[in-house]
Amino acid sequence: MAVVHEWLEHYAGSERVVGELLRIFPHAEVFAVVDFLPESERAFLGGRKVTTTFIQKLPFARKHFRNYLNLMPVAVEQLDLVFSSHHAVAKGIITGPDQLHISYVHSPMRYAWDMQTSYLRQSGLEHGLKGFFVRWMLHRIRNWDVRSAAGVDAFVANSAYIARRIRKVYRRHATVIHPPVDVHRFLPAQDSPDRHAYLVAARQVPYKRVDLVAEAFRQMPGRKLTIAGDGPEHDRIAAIAADAPNIILRGKVPDAELLTMMQQARAFVFAAEEDFGITLVEAQACGTPVIAFGRGGAKDIVREEGCPEGVSGVLFGQQTAASIIDAVSRFEMIRDQVTAENCRNNALRFSREAFQGHIEELVDRLLDENNAEAI
Secondary structure (H helix, E strand, O other), rough: EEEOOEEEOOOHHHHHHHHHHHOOOOOOEEEEOOOOOHHHHHHHHOOOOEOHHHHOOOOOOHHHHHHHHHHHHHHOOOOOOEEEEEOOOOHHOOOOOOOOEEEEEOOOHHHOOOHHHHHHOHHHHHHHHEEEEEEHHHHHHHHHHHHHHHHEEEEOOOOHHHHHHHHHHHHHOOOOOOOOOOOOOOOOOOOOOOOOEEEEEOOOOOOOOOOHHHHHHHOOOOOEEEOOOOOOHHHHHHHHOOOOOOEEEEEEEOOOHHHHHEEEEEEEEEOOOOOOOOHHHHHHOOOOOEEOOOOOOHHOOOOOOOOOOOOEEEOOOOOHHHHHHHHHHHHHHHHHHOOHHHHHHHHHHHEEHHHHHHHHHHHHHHHHHHHHHHH
């Protein structure tokens, strides 16, 4: 048994999935295109040595390994593995006819497919010779991406949203298994907090749309909002909030403090379109309602009014300040239905134990089917 990951640079959402897979399959070997993970972030590997590709030793790879994107398919195809954790090239591993290849997809590579235009624009590559070369390279990457999908025996998506993208790009069915969330670390407050301030906590980059949340609450002076996080959009967000005394900017806060803020929030507000959205589950695990943009993984996470299992929040349909204002108004109308117990119970669907059970069930079923075909 082996697990292959794209690249190890920082411990984030996809690395959490790898860590949980290694808990489920403790004897698995680990492979990656490159491994530059800091020593302080390697605990999830359990002391395992990571086998890397030739890209690890190429010039300037430590800081610029993404520049070798066109070589990554070649590097990955040299690995002979079974379970891939994919958002770029990991599913391109080559396996034998009697081996089972399961690919857990965080997302098909966005910069080669639906986000190519945005990627080229943000990188200043819309025009010129360099832009032409990058378009040609991404065209080749897309061809390889579709071809290599044929070598996957079973796709697993981290949300229904990603399952639809897999169907669109690869024309393949994907089983949805949500990523594991440490819901046992995010617990409701032991006392009954006075929940009167809304919370948005996110890295302040354009696609997170924290600016829209700030603008919405600037127009709702009677509603308090706390904004936690930092990033390149910070000055713009601060300018929106400058004349709004009901908005408090906290900047980047320690994890323990963020946990307390989640436990005490009236609702957690989220305006981004995410593949899944782990912070939404973490807020729900704290017993906190969620008000989120109703696209991407949020549709899998938030239970709206009328759900027989209980309401856990409200979704809004457009990434606009007006849509957020309307969602806050709707939330206030049903707030008594959105209990901390409902939110907590909803979050338990995404626990590490649930992830482990779903993965083990899937693997057992697929191995049985694979062995039956081999007879």
